[in-house]
Amino acid sequence: MSLDIAAGEIVALVGPSGCGKSTALRLLAGLEAPTRGTVTRAAGRGETAVVFQSPTLAPWLSAQANVALPLELAGTPRPEARRRADEALARVGLCAAVAARPAQLSGGMAMRVSLARALVTSPRLLLLDEPFAALDEITRRTLADDVLALWATTQPAIIFVTHNVEEAVYMASRVVVISCGPGRIVGDFPVEGPLPRPPQFRTQAAFRTTVEAVSASLAEGVAA
Known part of the structure; x- marks a missing residue:
């Protein structure tokens, strides 16, 4: 191939x-x-980012924290990572859900969070x-x-x-x-x-x- x-x-x-x-x-x-x-x-x-069939979100973290996670793991200071996470969530239409945990989200909303997490690194x-x-x-x-x-x-x-x-x-x-x-x-x-x-x-x-x-x-x- x-x-x-x-x-x-x-x-x-x-x-x-x-x-x-x-x-x-x-x-x-x-x-x-x-x-x-x-x-x-x-x-x-x-950067390369992957979005799987399942949103694969950490259930104990908020939407904001889930999206900020790859930045924080890469060494970005938490305040900056959370600010960029908020921007990414806004881009997918989830401004009002930054504090929500995965169990509080619909399937479509959870997938939007997963997309925001992928996009936050500007892949x-x-x-x-x-x-x-x-x-x-x-x-x-x-x-x-x-x-x-x-x-x-x-x-x-x-x-x-x-x-x-x-x-x-x-x-x-x-x-x-x-x-x-x-x-x-x-x-x-x-x-x-x-x-x-x-x-x-x-x-x-x-x-x-x-x-x-x-x-x-x-x-x-x-x-x-």
Whole structure:
């Protein structure tokens, strides 16, 4: 499997369960080492942040403290870390929830806190591993737009895993289809249109055409 990601690019990885999508993200994050081949990052790479399917928040900490945690672990003084955490929470629309603990948050709010924690370090590479899988459709769509709006401010490279083809085409500038394990790239589809997406983007003919092309490639990859 050979894959290049450009700075500021948004790439979706789709494929059947077990094909290696999440493993690819773990390799990019440095959480695993490849048994063969190499993972190469450009010089001056900046921070990498990961958002998992579960928000993975510390239940005993407030939203503010959860978001400030990576900064404090990196040595940022607590007052500065908490100030930046408040700014990150404001960016995801959670100004009023800085003192709330995870048990007091809805699923969508908890995922927003997780996104704020990822963004607080100003990453140049943001990895999203099915972050919306457990959420209802309305919340998923809202958070998809939120992620694209956040991307527009600093434009990190984003690689995200999803089983939802429409979500992949909506959020990404490029959709990569992976076959059954051992995973191989069987399709690489550019997605035309501005980012963030304009209203009614899902109803446009180009969107529907790309969704159908990705779906057909995915079906061929499963059958292969």
